Amino acid sequence: MSKSHVLVLPFPAQGHVNPLMDLSHELAKHDIKITFVNTDFIHKQIMKAKGHKEQVGSDQIQLASISDGIEQEENRNRHEILLESIWQVMPKKLEKLIQEINNEAESEKISCVVADGTMGWALEVAEKMGIRRGALFWPASASFLALFLSIPQFLHDGIFDPEGTKMEDQSINLAPEMPAMRTTNLIWSNVCDNFNATKIGFNFLMRSSKVLESIDRVICNTSLELEAPTIAFAPKILPIGPLQARKSNDIDQSATSFLPEDPNCLNWLDLQQDKSVIYVAFGSLAIYDHIQLQELALGLELSNKPFLWVVRSDICNGANYDFLKEFEDRLSSRGKVVNWAPQLKVLSHPSIACFLSHCGWNSTIEGLINGLPFLCWPFFCDQFIDENYICDIWKVGLRFDRNNGIINREEVAYKIKKVLIDEGFRMRALQLKEKTINSVKEGGSSNKKLKNIVDWIKA
Numbered sequence: 532m533s534k535s536h537v538l539v540l541p542f543p544a545q546g547h548v549n550p551l552m553d554l555s556h557e558l559a560k561h562d563i564k565i566t567f568v569n570t571d572f573i574h575k576q577i578m579k580a581k582g583h584k585e586q587v588g589s590d591q592i593q594l595a596s597i598s599d600g601i602e603q604e605e606n607r608n609r610h611e612i613l614l615e616s617i618w619q620v621m622p623k624k625l626e627k628l629i630q631e632i633n634n635e636a637e638s639e640k641i642s643c644v645v646a647d648g649t650m651g652w653a654l655e656v657a658e659k660m661g662i663r664r665g666a667l668f669w670p671a672s673a674s675f676l677a678l679f680l681s682i683p684q685f686l687h688d689g690i691f692d693p694e695g696t697k698m699e700d701q702s703i704n705l706a707p708e709m710p711a712m713r714t715t716n717l718i719w720s721n722v723c724d725n726f727n728a729t730k731i732g733f734n735f736l737m738r739s740s741k742v743l744e745s746i747d748r749v750i751c752n753t754s755l756e757l758e759a760p761t762i763a764f765a766p767k768i769l770p771i772g773p774l775q776a777r778k779s780n781d782i783d784q785s786a787t788s789f790l791p792e793d794p795n796c797l798n799w800l801d802l803q804q805d806k807s808v809i810y811v812a813f814g815s816l817a818i819y820d821h822i823q824l825q826e827l828a829l830g831l832e833l834s835n836k837p838f839l840w841v842v843r844s845d846i847c848n849g850a851n852y853d854f855l856k857e858f859e860d861r862l863s864s865r866g867k868v869v870n871w872a873p874q875l876k877v878l879s880h881p882s883i884a885c886f887l888s889h890c891g892w893n894s895t896i897e898g899l900i901n902g903l904p905f906l907c908w909p910f911f912c913d914q915f916i917d918e919n920y921i922c923d924i925w926k927v928g929l930r931f932d933r934n935n936g937i938i939n940r941e942e943v944a945y946k947i948k949k950v951l952i953d954e955g956f957r958m959r960a961l962q963l964k965e966k967t968i969n970s971v972k973e974g975g976s977s978n979k980k981l982k983n984i985v986d987w988i989k990a
């Protein structure tokens with residue numbers, strides 16, 4: 532009998548690759564073979580970061596890669612060029628890869644494709660090749676997905692024009708108890724900085740949104756306990772997460788890291804007192820202004836608390852990092868700055884007191900499953916929904932006030948003090964941790980849904 536063989540295709544970004552690899556591990560536990568397909572560029576980056584080790588922690592998972600069609604290095608910094616290229620080049624490359632895999636062994640042909648929610652074209656490729664089983668996976672919150680699924684309605688209501696270039700700035704609340712979101716924080720208007728780019732970004736997402744609309748269910752890395760009103764509003768969302776809470780200790784997050792992790796920060800954390808350190812990290816994409824970064828540094832200094840701060844080398848476009856070196860030297864007795872951290876291990880370390888985060892969905896749930904209070908510093912897009920969840924719905928953290936667009940050092944130090952003094956934040960965070968972790972345990976709501984997916988794939 533043929534073995535189930537799933538081809539998994541993430542969008543080429545850290546916050547998408549990580550949770551899809553977590554899902555792959557869950558499927559692999561059920562004797563499902565996985566071919567995990569990154570773009571060549573991302574595959575090389577990961578291999579370099581982890582010293583060219585192919586192992587990901589399961590014999591059932593094999594890695595493959597295809598080109599994203601971008602030839603010139605400078606074009607990689609332009610989001611719209613990547614989006615257009617993905618759409619034009621990758622379908623043919625994927626088709627060729629599937630043909631090659633299928634020609635290898637009759638008993639191990641691809642039986643199902645699971646693609647990122649923004650890569651819905653992959654299901655069209657699969658369908659064309661006679662692969663009937665396909666599913667989409669959404670790595671962000673169900674509320675953000677519900678917003679996406681509502682795009683046709685927004686177009687109908689005239690909130691956007693048909694090219695996505697003109698948009699009314701308004702706060703949208705799809706249902707009571709769901710978090711609010713501003714139309715201007717929808718992705719294409721954030722990452723695309725000119726008229727033409729906005730149109731390309733919008734078209735890319737409209738195409739994904741059409742596939743999302745056409746299928747019966749979308750697997751989402753969330754839980755009923757976290758987002759019940761949204762799942763009631765959009766019942767085709769299947770909450771199977773948080774996958775990070777299912778991860779066993781022997782599965783290393785560095786297997787998919789685009790940057791090499793700095794392991795020394797864990798030794799440094801070992802030297803700190805319990806619940807004393809502020810962990811500051813802004814995910815893989817956020818970019819901050821030079822002045823803003825300096826204010827954050829001075830705010831951390833003013834807070835008088837130990838801190839571990841992840842500063843990627845590209846966090847501030849074209850900036851001079853001299854101030855940071857000087858700052859690090861000055862505060863070396865109570866602060867550590869690293870380029871990339873083993874975040875899951877850091878967040879579960881007993882010395883961490885709170886998470887100052889950009890509120891990407893992965894970071895949000897990684898903080899939640901460790902029962903940590905948050906300080907929210909969103910950069911774009913769905914991160915504002917997550918901030919809304921953290922501060923207004925779950926009440927496990929605080930947002931920063933801006934003065935002339937800047938969060939100043941006094942505000943940073945003040946909010947750090949406030950979130951640490953009020954025990955209520957930690958108490959609610961621990962309660963939410965318990966509920967969230969229970970959902971992935973035997974009998975839990977996410978666990979049942981994941982079992983349904985496994986059965987459906989193997990059927």
Ligand code: UDX
Nearest residue numbers: 546549671812814815816841871872874891892893894
């Ligand atoms: C992006 C979007 O910003 C996010 O809102 C969306 O939900 C997913 O795609 P990103 O900005 O990178 O992701 O943030 P996040 O979702 O938090 O993902 C970052 C991942 O990188 C996390 O899994 C985190 O653990 C990992 N990470 C981050 C590290 O391993 N080390 C670090 O130093 C920082």
